[in-house]
Amino acid sequence: MTGKLYEMTANLGGFVTGIFAAALSLFSIAMRTFRGVFRFRGRAQGEVLKQMYLIGNRSLIFVTVTLGALGMVLVFQVCLQINKITGDQSQVGPEFIKGMIHAFVPILTAMMLATRVGAGIAAETGSMVVTEQIDALRMTGVDPVDFILVPRFIASVVMTFVLGVYAMVIVIVAGAFMAHSSFGVNYNVFFVFDKVTGGDLFIGSLKLIVHGGAIPIVAGYCGLTTGRGSEGVGNATTRAVINSSLAVIIIDFIISGVGLLTVQKI
Amino acid sequence: MSIIFKDVHRYFGSKKVLTGVNMSVQPGEKLFVIGTSGVGKSVTIKHIIGLLKPTSGEVSVDGVRVDKVSEKELFTIRRKVAMVFQASALFDSLSLLENVMLPIRKHLKLKDAEVRKKAMALLDEVGMLKHAGLYPSEIGDGMRKRVAIARALSLDPAYVLFDEPTTGLDPVSARRVDSLISQLATERNAGCIIVSHDLVSIFSTATKIAMVYKGIIYKEGPIEDFHSSTDPVIRQFLSGSSSGPMETPGF
């Protein structure tokens, strides 16, 4: 009995210290990335541009198709319901646009990038661990975080923002098209932006920027803690997708809450 | 002036890889570390440059306890002790020339043009100058190894660790690597530690051999001691026979 209890306590202890150690190492990677961004020098500019191109290239069609379709489906459903009640479609456009900008598009774009970009960063970093390139970097006196994560961090923050703005355009245009073609809503009535406040724009942008930064940090952590062999790289990639998506959801929740209590009008 | 291991233990979780390693290397010596796959040869030499820390025991380089110092303080050790990694470990995102330039730029405070010149000279020495602009993924294993050697020698190290430098090389290139190691030891008085399975290179080049077996240095001594040894485990390893007393992990 005591033996079993002891074992359970020991397991729990190991679990808790494990989580604590992981949190600490994630925090250290985040801090080193921020410091690296401030010390960033021109030499790695090419790498940043290359990463920006890769992120854009990997995600553009994905974002266009997914958000375009979602925009149409959402507007279709909303208009359908309204038709059953009042039939007044004049508020669909303004409310839809507001919701997209501060809530819907930031989290969806970020979730999509978490799978694409997160997996890519974890796989690359993980294979550098397995092929001893990380060891070789440490030998050279270069912090692996500076070398690998900093350019990807900058590229991801910029591109998540750019893709997010692009996604907003796509989703709104797709929604307007659906409202017009299926329910005869006039474009002038749909494209009304006066519901969108400065607070909405601020929260929407803040989310995109923070998500864009969180993805490479979480994915980089997963890659740098890769286990041995190609199996290790596979695990790291899976962990990166799950954990960076989870990070995006939690961060989004927090920013939404704080936003509603402070700068936003509901 | 030497590299010294004192009763080094290294465990990974419950897996005990090293259980009391003792060995030493002086400048000018060529110590070959031998042993079966997975026995812990790479793990052993990574302790010298602080890439791994011992679970217990001491590792020192010229009197500095590398198991005690921080990552930052290891910088000076890593300038003094170079390593050629088992899989070359060239940086995929950099060209061959940039690969060789990186440690020079980080460790020596030189102007960019000088860094480039030095790196080109090193690539020339290993016959890779004409491929300087290529990327690691564009060349074969043997060529990568040569670039890795050029990169390791870029800081005029006092000690060089080679992890299986001739594995995967054709016999001619392999003998070139052997003579390069001898040259390092005699002309520059560098201490070399070479992990190797290559019996030709061991018997033509070694001044000393250390055999890792069951977590310890089973035997360390000059090459003649191994030739004349009657120990069945050593005899089996050197003859490469599949039957004998030797235990091989994984089989």
Ligand SMILES: Nc1ncnc2c1ncn2[C@@H]1O[C@H](COP(=O)(O)OP(=O)(O)OP(=O)(O)O)[C@@H](O)[C@H]1O
């Ligand atoms: N970071 C690590 N985490 C867990 N286990 C490890 C780690 N590094 C090495 N090991 C284990 O330690 C043992 C020795 O590995 P090592 O790479 O030193 O073998 P080796 O003697 O160099 O073999 P080879 O000739 O195949 O290169 C192996 O069983 C390996 O699985």
Ligand SMILES: [Mg+2]
């Ligand atoms: Mg090895």
